[in-house]
Amino acid sequence: MDVADPLALDRQVCFALAVTNRAVLGxxxxxxxxxxxxxxxxxxxxxxxxxxxxxxxxIARTLCLDPASATPLLKRLETRGLLTRRRSEDDERRLVVELTAAGHDLRAEAEGVPARVIDALGVDVEDLERLHAALSVINRHVNSVPERIDQ
Known part of the structure; x- marks a missing residue:
């Protein structure tokens, strides 16, 4: 295999991101x-x-989700008693989501998540911060540029 092969799997950003995504979610x-x-x-x-x-x-925009994908997540969290959903009094088309007391309380338990994840990843915080910065640049660029692929 030629090291300069532009189609070599191990040179593909998409492959590295896919593998990393599965590993980190794991x-x-x-x-x-x-x-x-x-x-x-x-x-x-x-x-x-x-x-x-x-x-x-x-919430959907913040998480880069389409609203249809966010709805089942919100419903499940509401069923668990972590949030409420209600129509806005000002605009009934708008659905207002608010934490319950249980949702607020869960935050204290969740505060240990980042440190546990960092430990499990075995990567320096500085490396993760650099990775986060690089991914943020890519995400901003990709999300700000209109569709570039000819259909």
Missing amino acids: VYRPVLEPLGLTHPQYLVMLALWERSPRSAGD
Whole structure:
């Protein structure tokens, strides 16, 4: 195999990201299990721990989800008693999502998640911060540029 082969699997960013994504989510699974959260539910809770109440649409945008994908997550978390969903009094098209007392209380248990994940990854915090910065640049760029692939 030619090292300069542009199609070599081990040179593909998409492959490295896919493998890393599976591995990192695998690390999160047992850490989140005692909290009773899946990784997508954890992301919703992180958004709500930053600010509650907020609209369902705002949560979906913040998490880069389409609203149809966010709805089942919100419903499951509501069933668990971690949040409430209600129509806005100002605009009934808007769904307002707010943490319950149990949702607020879960934050204290979740505060140990980042340290446990970092330990399990076995990577220096500085390396993770650099990776996060690089991924954030890519995400901002990709999300700000209109579709570039000719259909």
